[in-house]
Every structure is written in C-alpha cells, then in structure tokens.
Amino acid sequence: MTFLRTGQEYRESLRDGREVWYGGKRVEDVTTHPAMRAGIDFQARMYDAQHDPATRDVLTYVRPDGERAATAWLVPRTREDLLLKLAESEYRCWQSFGAFHSRQPNHVAWVIIGQLAYESVFRTHAPEWADNLARYVEHAQRNNLATAASIIEPQGTKARTAKAGDDRSAVMRVVSRDSGGVVIRGAKAVGTAAPMSNDVQIGSIYYPHVRPDEAFWCCIPLNTPGIRVYCREAVAPAAGFRDHPLASIGEELDCLVVYDDVYVPNDRIWALDAPATCDPALFGTTGGGEFWIHLSRSVVKAELMVGLAQLVADTLETGSIPAVQDHINEITQWALILRGGLGAALDRAALTPDGVLLPHIPTINAFRAYGLDHYPRMNQLLQQMCGQGLVTRLTEADLAVPQIRADYEQYHQTGQSSVDDKNLLMNLVFDVTSSAYAGRSEIFDNVNGLPAGLLRSLLYYISDRSPHVEKVRGLIGLGVDGPGTGATSATEAWHTGGRTQG
Numbered sequence: 001m002t003f004l005r006t007g008q009e010y011r012e013s014l015r016d017g018r019e020v021w022y023g024g025k026r027v028e029d030v031t032t033h034p035a036m037r038a039g040i041d042f043q044a045r046m047y048d049a050q051h052d053p054a055t056r057d058v059l060t061y062v063r064p065d066g067e068r069a070a071t072a073w074l075v076p077r078t079r080e081d082l083l084l085k086l087a088e089s090e091y092r093c094w095q096s097f098g099a100f101h102s103r104q105p106n107h108v109a110w111v112i113i114g115q116l117a118y119e120s121v122f123r124t125h126a127p128e129w130a131d132n133l134a135r136y137v138e139h140a141q142r143n144n145l146a147t148a149a150s151i152i153e154p155q156g157t158k159a160r161t162a163k164a165g166d167d168r169s170a171v172m173r174v175v176s177r178d179s180g181g182v183v184i185r186g187a188k189a190v191g192t193a194a195p196m197s198n199d200v201q202i203g204s205i206y207y208p209h210v211r212p213d214e215a216f217w218c219c220i221p222l223n224t225p226g227i228r229v230y231c232r233e234a235v236a237p238a239a240g241f242r243d244h245p246l247a248s249i250g251e252e253l254d255c256l257v258v259y260d261d262v263y264v265p266n267d268r269i270w271a272l273d274a275p276a277t278c279d280p281a282l283f284g285t286t287g288g289g290e291f292w293i294h295l296s297r298s299v300v301k302a303e304l305m306v307g308l309a310q311l312v313a314d315t316l317e318t319g320s321i322p323a324v325q326d327h328i329n330e331i332t333q334w335a336l337i338l339r340g341g342l343g344a345a346l347d348r349a350a351l352t353p354d355g356v357l358l359p360h361i362p363t364i365n366a367f368r369a370y371g372l373d374h375y376p377r378m379n380q381l382l383q384q385m386c387g388q389g390l391v392t393r394l395t396e397a398d399l400a401v402p403q404i405r406a407d408y409e410q411y412h413q414t415g416q417s418s419v420d421d422k423n424l425l426m427n428l429v430f431d432v433t434s435s436a437y438a439g440r441s442e443i444f445d446n447v448n449g450l451p452a453g454l455l456r457s458l459l460y461y462i463s464d465r466s467p468h469v470e471k472v473r474g475l476i477g478l479g480v481d482g483p484g485t486g487a488t489s490a491t492e493a494w495h496t497g498g499r500t501q502g
C-alpha cells in the first residue's frame, strides 16, 4: 500500500478554488499561471520521483504498518531516520540547483514535527488540543501534503502584537467560536510557497505580548473560504533550460496571507488560548530539525559553488593561476567546514522528552552563522572567476542564428569546452550568483533563516558553556577550598612540581 501521490495528482490538488492574487488579478488556476506553473511542475516532478525506483528509498519510507509515506513527514526517532531525512533534503536541494527552492514540503513538515517533538509542552498548556498535533502529522503522512507556514506578523504597527496596544483590530486572533471550531481574523506577513501548497500552518511567536485569543496553532487547507493569498512579483523569468537553468525550474512565491473570518475546525487546532506555546524560546527549541534543513541547504549551495568554480576554471583554462586556485580553495574550505557542521549537529542529536531525535541547535546556529558571514565573499569570488563570461552569455535563439554561432565559435570557443557548454555553464553561474532569483534566495537565507548576528546572539542563551567553565576552573584551581584560601590545585602542583611562588 502507499500514501504517495503522483505529480499529476499533486497538480490536481491545487485546482481547488483557492483565492490567489498576482499582479492585481485573481489567478484562475495556479498550475497554469505563468508565474507559478514552472515551480509547481518542479514540485510535481518531485512527487513523481517518490515512485521512481532510483529515488524512492530516499524520498519515501515504509511505516511500521507497511504503508509507504513521504520521508518529509517521517518523525525521526533514530540516527538512521535523521540520515534518511538528510539524504532527502540534499536530493531536493540538488534538484533545485543548490537549494533555490528553499521552502519545499519537507521544510514546514519539520516545523510541525518539531512541535510534536515537544508534544508534552503543548499538552501542558493546551491539554484539550494537543492530541491534534499527532493527528495532523498522521493526516499529512496519509495525504502526502505540501504545507506552507504563516507565522510572522505583518509590519504594520496595528498588526504587531507588541505595538497594537488596546487596538487589536489588525492582530491575528479568534473572533468567534462554536462547538465545531473557531473563526480567525487577521493576516500573516509571509507564507512562502502558499500557492503551491495544500495546507497552511498558522501560529504566533510573540509571547509575552500575545493575548489568549491570539495564541493558537492550527493548520488548514488553503482553499478554506476567507483565505486570500497575495503574491510578490516573480523573480524567475519564463525561460528555457539552456538560457536560464535555474529560472527554468520556476520558483516558490512569497505571499501575504489574509485570513478574513476563516473557520478552523476543532480537529485542525493543536493549541488555543495558550500564550506559552507562542514563546519564541519554545519555537527556537522545536526548530532543531527545521534549522538543520536550513544548514543542509547551505551545504548543498556551497558544494554547488565548489563545482561551479572548478568548472569555470577548467573552461577558461585558468586553473593553473595561483590566485584562481586560491579562490577555489577558499570556496572549498567554506563548503568543507559547513559539511562538518552538518555532521557535528547530527553527532550531538538528542532525544526530546517526547522521544523525537533532534539535531543539536547551538551547533547548527554556529555553522549557519559562519555560512552566512562568508556567503557574500564566496559569491563574489565565483563571479570574479568568470570574468567577462557572465556578460557575454547568449540565448539559444542567438545561437540558432548561423552567423552569430559562427562568430561566437570564432571568438569565444575555449580549448576545453564547446560554445554551447560554456554558455550553459555561464548562464547557470549568472542565475545562482547575479540574478534577481539569486538575490531573493539570499534574502530568504539571511532574513527568513535569521541573520548571522541574531543566530550568534542566540548562542549566548542556548549554548551550555558550563562544562568548559568547570574545566578551566579545575585546570587552575579557581575557587578550590573557597575564595581567598590560596590553596594549591592539583594542576598547579603538577605544573610547579609542588613549588609555590614566593
């Protein structure tokens, strides 16, 4: 048996009457809209790959009851589970040329699985609702769902819980209730990939400012009446593979999501009137898997850049120049360190009190901050290595003209590569380093995934430095026998051979 679905079934699931707006017009069908079609087709190929014998055992797993389900929704309890989820993430990242589809279904699945990892906290603060968390994960496994998340408040003062004062008219909240569910009203700033998702998770992380009727977690279908999705302008021009390899696989649009008196049935709610479940510190704790996936995206992006750098050097025959080798070495060092961080966070993974294995968050934060700190330089090095190559690219239409092709072959052919291959390589490097698509991806990594400075500042609170402090104390005998005794520590005695300084 299987809980899987085909790409075509996934496409059909998005033709559900949802209210999506693009460029001031209501979108009739997201699967055929020029700004959305290619991204949805990419995700459909990913669903098809779940059936392909070559990728099936990475993208899917067999549940204890014998049903095959998507790895995205696997709740990890062992190291092998985490390794499978990592392999799945890396596959998804490579298929999108180094993680440029950053909000694939495995991402928000991790947000929800992370909450399940701390189910007992939800049970403490929302005892009537917490069972629905596991039920939702089961539902998502059975239906192989693509789920978006909308958690962050819009920037308008009235919509910000901390600033709204007593005017809660724009704050996301429950406005009425009946025995079957609640009605919510408000908006969430960004729901990435909402047009190409089945469901959307709604929640808040504004404790202590959030009030009880503003404090809930739930997940509902995107075609629920009253949901309006406003898409940003697309950054991926409609293009063929050889002209813009990255843009040709479409994109995930970021969207403002408005909830205009939306009915949420009881069984889709796993916290209500529960401000403590909106504590950002809790979100930081439940986020272990999600943050690890962010790091795995950084690793694949870095390794893509290593591959591109070497190919550029080979194509332009610059690989013997020491300065060029230095550039490749710098990008390689960056990628190797990031890869090491992924493994280190895995080695320090720990079971939560509710039996889910989550990678080590302080390690993830440290490496993600390192990755972000160095990204602009690596991008610049790769651009630099291409020289004129990034601005002497041609389209397939150009190369179809015999005279243009002949001139290009005459003046641009290198010893190591055909003009078609050189052009394709430079088109990809342009897409991933210099296009609007690359810019949006950098914003995603740096803002949605949190900026390096913020990741580092969190370390102060979440990294346990006490073992190191104790080690140093022991090493020099700080506080031995209490303050001011002048007692000699064992280490001091070892180093001085028992002599005391006079």
Ligand SMILES: Cc1cc2nc3c(=O)[nH]c(=O)nc-3n(C[C@H](O)[C@H](O)[C@H](O)COP(=O)(O)OP(=O)(O)OC[C@H]3O[C@@H](n4cnc5c(N)ncnc54)[C@H](O)[C@@H]3O)c2cc1C
Residues within 6 Å of the ligand: 103, 149, 150, 151, 152, 153, 155, 188, 189, 190, 191, 192, 193, 254, 440, 443, 444, 447, 448, 449, 451, 454
């Ligand atoms: C491409 C993209 C995709 C996104 N996708 C989603 C999504 O799918 N779902 C979702 O819920 N959200 C999403 N977001 C929202 C994202 O999580 C927030 O933008 C991010 O958390 C920053 O919050 P903000 O935009 O409200 O920043 P603001 O509060 O408006 O602050 C603006 C900037 O000021 C600085 N700043 C503010 N407060 C602090 C502080 N305490 N410490 C340090 N610096 C601070 C930061 O530089 C911050 O970026 C997305 C954002 C982007 C850019």
